[in-house]
Amino acid sequence: MSDPTKSLQPQNEPNREGYEYKYGFSTDIETEEFPKGLNEEIVAAISHKKNEPQWMLDYRLKAFAHWKTMSEPEWADLRYPKIDFQDLRYFAAPKKRPDASKDLADLDPELIKTFERLGIPLQEQKRISGVAVDLVFDSVSIGQTHTDLLEKSGVLFCSISEALQKYPELVKKYMGSVVPYSDNYYAALNAAVFSDGSFVYIPKGVRCPVDLSTYFRINAMETGQFERTLIIAEEGSFVNYLEGCTAPQRDENQLHAAVVELIALENAEIKYSTVQNWYTGDKDGKGGIFNFVTKRGKCQGRKSKISWTQVESGSAITWKYPSVILQGDESEGAFFSVALTHDKMQADTGTKMIHIGKNTKSTILSKGISADESVNAYRGLVKIMPSAHGARNYSQCDSMLVGKKSKAMTYPTLDVRNTSAVVEHEATTSRLSEDQLFYLQSRGLDMEQAVSLLVNGFCKEVFKELPLEFSVEAVKLIEMKLENSVG
Amino acid sequence: MLKIENLHADVITDAGNKEILKGLNLEVKAGEIHAIMGPNGSGKSSLSKVVAGHPSYQVTQGHLNFEINFQMQDLLPLSPSDRAREGIFLALQYPVEVPGVSNSTFLNTAMNAVLKHHGAAAMEPDEFSNFVKQKLPLVGLSTDFLNRGVNVGFSGGEKKRNEILQMAVLSPRLSFLDETDSGLDIDSLKLVAEGVNKLRTKNNATVMITHYQRLLDFVRPDFVHVLLGGKIVETGDYKLAFELEKRGYDWLRP
Numbered sequence: 001m002s003d004p005t006k007s008l009q010p011q012n013e014p015n016r017e018g019y020e021y022k023y024g025f026s027t028d029i030e031t032e033e034f035p036k037g038l039n040e041e042i043v044a045a046i047s048h049k050k051n052e053p054q055w056m057l058d059y060r061l062k063a064f065a066h067w068k069t070m071s072e073p074e075w076a077d078l079r080y081p082k083i084d085f086q087d088l089r090y091f092a093a094p095k096k097r098p099d100a101s102k103d104l105a106d107l108d109p110e111l112i113k114t115f116e117r118l119g120i121p122l123q124e125q126k127r128i129s130g131v132a133v134d135l136v137f138d139s140v141s142i143g144q145t146h147t148d149l150l151e152k153s154g155v156l157f158c159s160i161s162e163a164l165q166k167y168p169e170l171v172k173k174y175m176g177s178v179v180p181y182s183d184n185y186y187a188a189l190n191a192a193v194f195s196d197g198s199f200v201y202i203p204k205g206v207r208c209p210v211d212l213s214t215y216f217r218i219n220a221m222e223t224g225q226f227e228r229t230l231i232i233a234e235e236g237s238f239v240n241y242l243e244g245c246t247a248p249q250r251d252e253n254q255l256h257a258a259v260v261e262l263i264a265l266e267n268a269e270i271k272y273s274t275v276q277n278w279y280t281g282d283k284d285g286k287g288g289i290f291n292f293v294t295k296r297g298k299c300q301g302r303k304s305k306i307s308w309t310q311v312e313s314g315s316a317i318t319w320k321y322p323s324v325i326l327q328g329d330e331s332e333g334a335f336f337s338v339a340l341t342h343d344k345m346q347a348d349t350g351t352k353m354i355h356i357g358k359n360t361k362s363t364i365l366s367k368g369i370s371a372d373e374s375v376n377a378y379r380g381l382v383k384i385m386p387s388a389h390g391a392r393n394y395s396q397c398d399s400m401l402v403g404k405k406s407k408a409m410t411y412p413t414l415d416v417r418n419t420s421a422v423v424e425h426e427a428t429t430s431r432l433s434e435d436q437l438f439y440l441q442s443r444g445l446d447m448e449q450a451v452s453l454l455v456n457g458f459c460k461e462v463f464k465e466l467p468l469e470f471s472v473e474a475v476k477l478i479e480m481k482l483e484n485s486v487g
Numbered sequence: 488m489l490k491i492e493n494l495h496a497d498v499i500t501d502a503g504n505k506e507i508l509k510g511l512n513l514e515v516k517a518g519e520i521h522a523i524m525g526p527n528g529s530g531k532s533s534l535s536k537v538v539a540g541h542p543s544y545q546v547t548q549g550h551l552n553f554e555i556n557f558q559m560q561d562l563l564p565l566s567p568s569d570r571a572r573e574g575i576f577l578a579l580q581y582p583v584e585v586p587g588v589s590n591s592t593f594l595n596t597a598m599n600a601v602l603k604h605h606g607a608a609a610m611e612p613d614e615f616s617n618f619v620k621q622k623l624p625l626v627g628l629s630t631d632f633l634n635r636g637v638n639v640g641f642s643g644g645e646k647k648r649n650e651i652l653q654m655a656v657l658s659p660r661l662s663f664l665d666e667t668d669s670g671l672d673i674d675s676l677k678l679v680a681e682g683v684n685k686l687r688t689k690n691n692a693t694v695m696i697t698h699y700q701r702l703l704d705f706v707r708p709d710f711v712h713v714l715l716g717g718k719i720v721e722t723g724d725y726k727l728a729f730e731l732e733k734r735g736y737d738w739l740r741p
Contacts, residue, residue, distance in 0.1 A: 430586070433583070434542060434543070435583050436583050436584075436585055438541055438542065438567060439579065439582070439583040439585070440585070440593075440597075441540075441566070441567040441568040441571065442539050442540075442541075442567050442568075442570075442571050442576075442577050443571055443593070443597035443600075443653065443657070444568055444571040444572045444597045444600035444601045444604070444657070445568055445596060445597060445600055446566070446568045446600075447568070449596065449600065450568075453585075453588050453592070453593070453596065454585065454587075454588065456587070456588075457585065457586060457587025457588040457636075458586075458587050459587075460587055
């Protein structure tokens with residue numbers, strides 16, 4: 001069949017007044033884009049473009065067929081204009097030069113400049129600080145560093161597309177095992193049209209020698225971004241994975257419906273951290289990113305551990321529940337989150353901890369900060385199955401309200417079906433009060449210092465779970481975002 | 488050091504502005520201790536908040552001048568943090584809790600803000616830790632209090648003593664103690680009073696706002712003022728306090 005591609009030059013947007021967004025620029029680069037719309041042909045075209053094995057195409061088509069039978073979920077505390085799924089493009093990739101290699105030196109210099117502006121040091125600095133970076137630019141993974149170090153240790157870190165070529169058995173074995181396409185509306189959509197993402201495989205007993213990191217960027221107008229990430233940690237292995245995101249200013253809302261699956265086998269540990277700073281939209285909420293994501297980890301083996309740490313401070317709408325299925329006996333799951341909403345942002349986020357094995361343990365620490373007219377909802381589920389003898393859970397959900405119009409909601413659900421379980425839940429709500437701010441100012445701290453002290457105090461327990469690189473970025477990010485909402 | 492002339496100020500509420508200070512006059516010189524007494528609602532707390540620059544108050548008339556660099560300067564354009572850095576301190580009636588922020592971090596940050604303002608080098612945490620530990624006996628607080636959140640879980644007495652500790656650390660030139668004695672048992676009261684007395688120098692001044700004459704037994708004021716209906720209606724020496732104790736405030740009403 002023909003290869004439907006079209007090249008398009010995205011325009012550079014003029015600077016918007018009022019709302020400062022550091023990453024609000026687009027790259028003047030040639031992209032290959034599909035026409036708008038979604039049907040079997042487009043799905044097949046995506047698979048064809050990536051030269052995928054037949055079973056992958058079949059999977060996609062099955063997922064698409066299933067998606068067509070589903071309807072959009074509407075139970076969240078979110079209000080947004082209806083998404084027209086036919087009005088989006090499902091693939092955009094910067095045009096590669098015919099002899100393109102994965103060597104950084106061969107990358108389009110415009111791209112390199114973009115990443116420099118984003119503050120992502122591709123070169124030696126990254127190597128020295130011990131982070132391997134897999135860059136995703138508009139649905140296609142680009143470039144890769146530290147391949148040698150990783151190769152030596154046997155760690156596989158590449159794009160999903162590449163993994164489908166090189167390690168199809170691994171992908172086939174695990175993809176969809178934690179988030180089946182039937183799981184939810186957006187998971188089905190993702191399974192049908194995912195374009196790329198990260199694939200990580202840590203062999204038995206290996207402690208990954210570097211932190212793995214991926215930066216996402218949504219560039220082309222009206223392209224929904226559908227990443228698919230799969231991380232497999234074999235017995236006794238360990239990996240620290242960092243995900244950071246930015247996006248430019250746009251008029252139309254942009255959809256981001258990713259799926260992340262983590263599998264930890266016996267005695268393995270996966271730590272997944274995210275600092276998300278996507279475009280929020282203007283002060284009236286127009287133009288920001290819709291972040292509808294399914295993230296789930298399965299502690300498959302005995303004594304395995306998975307932790308999700310996130311700092312969410314961008315996206316017009318955030319809808320995600322990084323969760324852990326605690327199947328293996330004595331496995332542990334953790335969720336550490338700071339979610340900041342301001343202006344007209346909306347967040348409905350939280351986690352699900354499903355206890356199946358014996359003596360499993362989960363920890364939830366959620367900090368929500370809502371400012372201006374934003375809405376911040378925590379939705380959590382702790383489910384203790386009848387088989388989960390000796391399960392333990394501790395949850396703490398704290399909300400901080402800034403100003404007089406913001407909203408914070410908490411919907412914790414505890415579903416306990418085993419009487420030997422111990423489940424603790426604490427929640428506090430506080431106001432970043434004028435009194436507190438005045439108190440600190442009357443001791444000589446200016447407004448900025450006062451806000452910083454108060455917010456950091458509030459978020460401290462979560463920030464300390466972030467890898468050092470991220471925690472500094474996270475602190476600065478939250479301060480910057482709150483500056484406009486306070487005083 | 489402080490000169491207040493014909494000060495009128497409103498308190499800003501959701502229901503609108505209400506005048507609370509109605510032409511107040513007060514002068515405080517270095518080395519002095521003043522006491523301000525008066526019935527509830529007369530504007531005593533408001534006065535100290537207006538001097539400190541609390542955002543809920545708006546000055547509508549009059550002058551508020553403070554000696555900075557040996558010159559009387561208008562305080563009104565200065566923000567609360569600037570006023571603090573110039574040496575004005577307000578010990579609150581209801582000290583605020585600041586969870587997640589340890590006392591030592593808070594004090595260290597405040598201290599460094601003041602030092603920086605005066606062009607001095609900031610204190611590193613270790614240096615500061617030694618510095619503050621020396622001040623703790625003054626208010627009878629133990630070292631483990633330094634790691635606790637500011638005022639979190641403190642008893643009333645501990646909160647008030649924490650305010651005095653801050654005074655000891657920051658060495659302000661002008662301190663307003665807003666009903667520091669309210670809600671204190673006799674032992675805490677004595678500790679607070681001892682702290683205030685020990686911190687007194689000929690270069691600083693303290694204004695104590697109080698309901699009860701009791702505190703004045705332990706901290707002898709040079710002047711006692713009565714604040715009634717938004718202004719100072721009577722000034723005398725410490726004996727005036729006994730008079731008020733006996734006769735109440737009615738004899739001073741117009």
